[in-house]
Amino acid sequence: MEILLAVMVGILYGTGIYMMLRRSMVKLIIGIILLGNGANLLIFLLGRITKGAPPIIPGDAKVFVEAFADPVPQALILTAIVISFGLQSFAIVLVKRAHTVVRTDDLDEMNATDEDS
């Protein structure tokens, strides 16, 4: 399972970065989305995949006695998913707006900011 997930994370990072390096703005957004998913899976993977009890200590005990699942990675991933969702929706609106104003999808033609003025 770990190996499979590790390969999966690698593929997501690789394709994400490849897509970000393309010149099309739509592909840029797809790249950002893939990269975000890769990062989330990586947190999940590095939090150790343990099959264990839910991390709740019974009322009469002080410490865990059996293997338990780490709750922190899930909290981290949840936060990261929400944040990346917000950023991605902003990215889509921004690219849509940039496309209507600049009239191009090609990042290489977006060079008004490099002009000497």
Added chain:
Amino acid sequence: MTQQLILYPLFLQMAISIILMFGWSRIGFQKVFSVFGSILSVGLAVWLFSYIWTNGTQTIQAGNWEAPFGITFVADMLSVTLVLLTAISGLAVSIFSGGSVLKDRLRFGYFPILHFLLLGLNGAFLTGDIFNLYVWFEIIIISSFVLITIGGEKAQLEGAVKYFTLNILASMIFLTAIAVLYGITGSLNMADLAQQVALVENRGLVQITALLFLIGFGIKAGVFPLYFWLPASYHTPPFAVSAIFGGLLTKVGVYALIRVFTLIFVNDPFLNNIILIIAILTLISGGIGALVQNNMRKVFSYLIICHIGYMIAGIGMFTEMAIAGAVFYLVHDIIVKTNLFMVSGVVYRIKGTNSIRDLGGIYANWPRVSLLLFIPLFSLVGIPPLSGFWPKINLIKAGFAGGSYITVGAIIFASFITLVIIAKLWAEVFWKEGKELPLRSNFGYFSKMTTAKRLQFIVPVTFLSIVSLYIGFGAEHIQELSARIADELVNSQGYIDAVLKPKN
């Protein structure tokens, strides 16, 4: 009561933004309330600063979860100094925004977002949890995306696409680094991480993680091979937005670098060498980049990059004196860079352009304003009594003490090139005989403004110039402060104890 004091700057900024949102379309109310709130936050920051100065590092555990498990907020000297500087720059920019940002922009929530940005900055400076730092970074970049695109001009949107892409990439790399760090240590609390990372046997893995942090924060700070988003975007938004970005956003990256590389990944010769090489290349490439630009704001953008190099060099040398120099430079740089972009805003309002080739004759027509603008420009260079001079002494001394002569050479080269650039700027913009530029209709020229409106430009510049002059003439105080901060950073056991062994 006193423990919660750490969180007050956050609550205050949040309250200001929420109240401002209720007055969404009432611009007059927003302008006044934003300035009022910023004055309050300066007061609060001064209070917090003096409290920490007398009582030492304070911590608060969110929800009373004990240190390594819950989220910790830590106020040490470095944090509160930066909170104070944020409040000061925030106040100046808030006044400046009222005069310089167009009504169409103010009507779409400019002020609430500005205060959310300040909230994010304060949070990033005060948190003691690495994942929480990521969340504050996201708050900062989301607010900055809105500020950079608000108005929606062509150049703005193009700059925003570049700014946006690289900042998201930086966040993803930062998140990856956090994931790997959590995987090897099982902790997120920075003080706890400092102890855990030292125990990890696989040093190669630790170095890789450190490099991921270096790249993530490096993109945000704008260091050598990663800075190209900065000059492509900082000259596009309104001047007030450029000012707050130029003053504070890259400095959050520097703050994060200082925090992570003095607390968690401490004094690794391999990493220090890499940081030093990056610093030298940043100093040289930023300076040379600034030489050939024609747009005033682009010159300042490249100078931001160039001067980030000083602070990174301080981290790379990693002696107490070098870090004191880096911190001193940070203090000076936040104030002076915020001010410089406002200066370019004033120049823009006087002549209607920012192109150095077309500008000129400002000194002849506006001698008093020019003399005011002289202060931030030459503070940046660091002509001796002004503020840019003192931190470099520390850095150069530390360089000689550590035997890194190339660093010393790069620092001197960068100072010299800054001098050339500012002298050229002064000669071209202020002294050169002015061209007759075609008058633009519908443009609020400085000469046509009422006195009240002019004051909104002049007061913030004067305010920050006075702070700059204080840093220059009261250098002894700032030196004492940065020496104390450097001591706290190098001997990080105090920070760790304050977090993990609370007194009560």
